[in-house]
Amino acid sequence: xxxxxxxxPHTFKGRMRKEQEDIVLGAHGKNGMQVTILRAPDFYxxxxxxxxxxxVFDAAVKGKTADVIGPxxxxxxxxxxxxxxxxxxxxxxxxxxxxxxxxIGGAGFITVKEFSEKIxxxxxxxxxxxxxxxxxxxxxxxxNPFMREFVEMHYLMTEPLFVYDEALRxxxxxxxxxxxxxxxxxxxxxxxxxxxP
Numbered sequence: 001x002x003x004x005x006x007x008x009p010h011t012f013k014g015r016m017r018k019e020q021e022d023i024v025l026g027a028h029g030k031n032g033m034q035v036t037i038l039r040a041p042d043f044y045x046x047x048x049x050x051x052x053x054x055x056v057f058d059a060a061v062k063g064k065t066a067d068v069i070g071p072x073x074x075x076x077x078x079x080x081x082x083x084x085x086x087x088x089x090x091x092x093x094x095x096x097x098x099x100x101x102x103x104i105g106g107a108g109f110i111t112v113k114e115f116s117e118k119i120x121x122x123x124x125x126x127x128x129x130x131x132x133x134x135x136x137x138x139x140x141x142x143x144n145p146f147m148r149e150f151v152e153m154h155y156l157m158t159e160p161l162f163v164y165d166e167a168l169r170x171x172x173x174x175x176x177x178x179x180x181x182x183x184x185x186x187x188x189x190x191x192x193x194x195x196x197p
Contacts, residue, residue, distance in 0.1 A: 001103065001161060001162065001163055001164060002103065002164045002166075002167070003100070003101055003102065003103055003167055007021075011152045011155075012152060013149060013152055021037055021101060024037060025037065025099070025100075025101065028098065028099040029099065034098045034099075035098060035099070036091055036092070036097045036098050036099070036100060036101070036102065037100070037101035037102065038084075038087065038088055038091060038101075038102050038103075038104055039101060039102065039103050039104070039163065040079050040084055040103075040104050040163065041076075041077045041078060041079055041104075041105060041106045041161075041162075041163050042076065042077070042078050042079075042106075043078060043079050043080070043081050043084060044057070044078050044079075044080060044081065044183065044187060045080050045081030045082060045183065045186075045187050045190075046081075046186070046187050046189075046190025046191060046194070047190065047194070048081055051081075052068070052069060052112075053078065053112075053115065053116075053119070055067050055068070056068060056115070056116050056119050056120075056129075057119055057123075057187055057188065057191050058191065059125075059128070060116075060119045060120045060122075060123035060125045060188070061123055061125075061188065061191045061192060061195065063123075063125045063126075064128065065128040065129065065130050066116060066120075066128065066129050066130070067129075067130050067132060068112055068116060068129050068130070068131055068132070069112075069131075069132050069150060069157055070112075070131040070132060070133050070157065071131075071133070071157060071158060072111060072112040072113040072116070072129070072131055073111050073112075073113055074111060074112075074157060074158065074160050075109040075110070075111060075160045075162075076106075076109070076110060076111060076112055076115075076157075076160065077105055077106025077107070077108065077109055077110070077162060077163065078106045078107065078110070078115065078180070079104060079105075079106045079107065079177065080107070080177070080178040080183035080186075080187075082178070083107075083176055083177055083178050083183075084104065086176065087104055087168075087172065087175065087176075090172045090174075090175075091171075091172070094171060094172065096171060097171060102165070102167065102168045102171070103163045103164060103165045103167070103168060104163065104165050104168055104175070105162065105163040105164060105165045105177075106163070106177070107177040107178060107179055107180055107183070108179075108180065109160075109162070110180060112157075113129070115180065115184075116129055118180060118181065118184050119184055119188070122181075122184050122185055122188055123188055
């Protein structure tokens, strides 16, 4: 997906996000307001409970079973939260960034299974995953609005979507993306420190 990709969402969440972006970008230049938008793939990192990988890190540190959303064998991409924060700061320092939406991709393509294997291996735990498919999500969605949202967006797990960020790399040549192994090690260190007495 490039910044020029037609924005024609077919889900409620997608339409809501587009509407929010349109409101924000429509406010640019009014009463001195300067706005920019950064679109990112799924994220991970310490103290990120809304990350789809949060439970994997938590389970790996505890030596327990991680709950993940399947399918887990499709290509995906993730971005390390500190990289996202640094990029947002860098964007805020460039005048040409304002009045537009930008994409940032992940550190490479990887499956949820491969990512989970790396996490458990680095944590020194045996890989144990409990995979929730679409039907399980539908059932959980009857009781949990957050899970209901996953049902609607499940196509992102079955039909891989990659965020193309060439325009951002031209704007910020020093754009940094932490390799997965390094990000995993740092996230595990954070999670261990958080649990230390």
